[in-house]
Amino acid sequence: MIAIPYLTALTTYFSYGLLFVFGQVRDFFRKFIDWWSSSNLQGYAPICLGLEDFYIRRLYLRIQDCFNRPIASAPDAWFDVVERFSNDYNKTLKLTTKTSRCLNLGSYNYLGFAASDEYCTPRAIQTLKKYSPSTCSSRVDGGTTVLHNELEKRVASFVGKPAAIVFGMGYVTNSAILPVLMGKGRLIVSDSLNHNSIVNGARGSGASICVFQHNTPSHLEEVLREQIAEGQPRTRRPWKKIIVIVEGIYSMEGELCKLPEIIAICKKYKAYTYLDEAHSIGAVGKTGRGVCELLGVDTADVDIMMGTFTKSFGSCGGYIAGSEELIQYLKYTCPAHLYATSISPPAAEQIISAIKVILGEDGSNRGAQKLARIRENSNFFRSELQKMGFEVLGDNDSPVMPIMLYNPAKIPAFSRECLKQNVAVVTVAFPATPLLLARARICISASHTREDLLKALEVFGRVGDLVGIKYFPAEPKKLQEEERLLKLE
Structure with a gap:
């Protein structure tokens, strides 16, 4: 069970409420301004209807540039993210010929097999x-x-x-x-x-x-x-x-x-x-x-x-x-x-x-090395994030580590700022998660080097301060216990 700070919950509810009110107001005036351009066939009900349609038009489209980002290379530790732009306030996104080389913290490439492998x-x-x-x-x-x-x-x-x-x-x-x-x-x-x-x-x-x-x-x-x-x-x-x-x-x-x-x-x-x-x-x-x-x-x-x-x-x-x-x-x-x-x-x-x-049937010990590396990378990255004050979900040894964002405004802010600094992350919000529990889901790979992880931590540190998502500085006693367990293992 995630314990949400009262102030965080209050501001998150307020943000969604504000977005909902502004969306309803825009829809109200749109009925009068755009009635002549209605594309609905006479006698037919709108094919898209209800709160789901409202959510997509008035909440999701505002930040859709943070989702479905196309890539132009194999999803290795680093990959090429295609840049996009919009001329209509994010209603549509157009591809460019430019790409950004980014550290990949979003793909499920746990053992690094998604890229070219010698075997x-x-x-x-x-x-x-x-x-x-x-x-x-x-x-x-x-x-x-x-x-x-x-x-x-x-x-x-x-x-x-x-x-x-x-x-x-x-x-x-x-x-x-x-x-x-x-x-x-x-x-x-x-x-x-x-x-x-x-x-x-x-x-x-x-x-x-x-x-x-x-x-x-x-x-x-x-x-x-x-x-x-x-x-x-x-x-x-x-x-x-x-x-x-x-x-x-x-x-x-x-x-x-x-x-x-x-x-x-x-x-x-x-x-x-x-x-x-x-x-x-x-x-x-x-x-x-x-x-x-x-x-x-x-x-x-x-x-x-x-x-x-x-x-x-x-x-x-x-x-x-x-x-x-x-x-x-x-x-x-x-x-x-x-x-x-x-x-x-x-x-x-x-x-x-x-x-x-x-x-190990390929005649090498690369498999064992990959398994040891993903475990080491996952536990190292999780421990460092907690030391920095992020609220990180999950257990040790798990390569999946969600960083809690909560507020809807912090979803695009975190995603866009990380991308500016060449770190690609996946942000997740309602309906994939409960309304209050938006997060960035980090996936660690065996193909990540220690230098890759340190770069990600450096970027997360700056963006975390800028966006304001360092909710719970870790307790010293808990960190000491985790470090002791990691050493024993």
């Missing part, structure tokens, strides 16, 4: 020449190659499960799998801060949905006990199936899930555990095997393991790993497997090669 890249290029960019078919038709079969075997072995199935898109992995596994008479118990792909997948399943307080095992147990006691709505019959869904690392919080406690509760109440490791697989653990390895959890205790290849492996797609019975069932029933085009062969080869590097 992975030549093999991906060779595969491109042999197989072409796409299979142009679904898996059940002509879209399964020997690479797809090898990839599924390697993923299953890597995460410690009997079998696995891969998909061409990480988001679809959650949103398409849950409707297949769940349905009427089933219960989904989901963490309150789970990813949107889980939320939409759960809604589309037709199952009953309950939410428990973020990363709070005690509340999870209360929800399970209550739901089991009450049973299904109206009929009060026992639930046909209960599944608890959590994430390994929460993408907007940078927190590790309390997996051992959650698994113990699931076993107690006979509920299945669904673990989304999109941001943790490959990024944490001694050998990159995710939160199970990091927290000492036997993967046999996790019923369904989900992950993506877009973060640590420098590719695309996602996977589900579990029992052979589960995977076989998904291959016969999941629309994403039956109807969607299979993952691109060069992308599949990139993942296979990245796993080989992580495991």
Whole structure:
């Protein structure tokens, strides 16, 4: 739970209120000034309507230059950001031919595989020449190659499960799998801060949905006990199936899930555990095997393991790993497997090669070095930010570290000032986060050098003072304890 200072909460509410009032006033006068230029067809309702449309027009467009910034190079530690300009107060943005070389603190390039790699890249290029960019078919038709079969075997072995199935898109992995596994008479118990792909997948399943307080095992147990006691709505019959869904690392919080406690509760109440490791697989653990390895959890205790290849492996797609019975069932029933085009062969080869590097099968120790470096970089950067007085969310070892901004005016201010000083950051606001909890989400990579991180800290220090986001200077005792723990590790 984030404790927001009262003054910060008050000024943030006031800022949003002011934006809302000015937006309503502008809309009111616009009805009279621009009525003759209305593009709505006679008799038709506006195609865009409601508070969502208002939010986009009157709040988001003011700062849209801080989002969707195009890049003109691989998302390595440094990349080229294309400059844009607007002649109509940010309603539209036009590209220029100029680029800025910026330090990349926004991409999910945790192990540095997204850039050219001495082992992975030549093999991906060779595969491109042999197989072409796409299979142009679904898996059940002509879209399964020997690479797809090898990839599924390697993923299953890597995460410690009997079998696995891969998909061409990480988001679809959650949103398409849950409707297949769940349905009427089933219960989904989901963490309150789970990813949107889980939320939409759960809604589309037709199952009953309950939410428990973020990363709070005690509340999870209360929800399970209550739901089991009450049973299904109206009929009060026992639930046909209960599944608890959590994430390994929460993408907007940078927190590790309390997996051992959650698994113990699931076993107690006979509920299945669904673990989304999109941001943790490959990024944490001694050998990159995710939160199970990091927290000492036997993967046999996790019923369904989900992950993506877009973060640590420098590719695309996602996977589900579990029992052979589960995977076989998904291959016969999941629309994403039956109807969607299979993952691109060069992308599949990139993942296979990245796993080989992580495991040292390329004949080097680069994989171990990358894992050690991302852990060292993440803990160093987090500690330094806290020393500087920033409010940083998340846990040690997590490469995701949100810096709290709160006020809507500080979202564009922080983003634009960092970009001026050649540091590219990702800012996140409502609806991706609660209204009051706007933040900058920093993603650390193994490809970052110590000099890169020191430059970022120097820039953040100046911008943090200018924008006024150093909310909580760290307590000396807490910092000493963290430094002691880091030295022991």
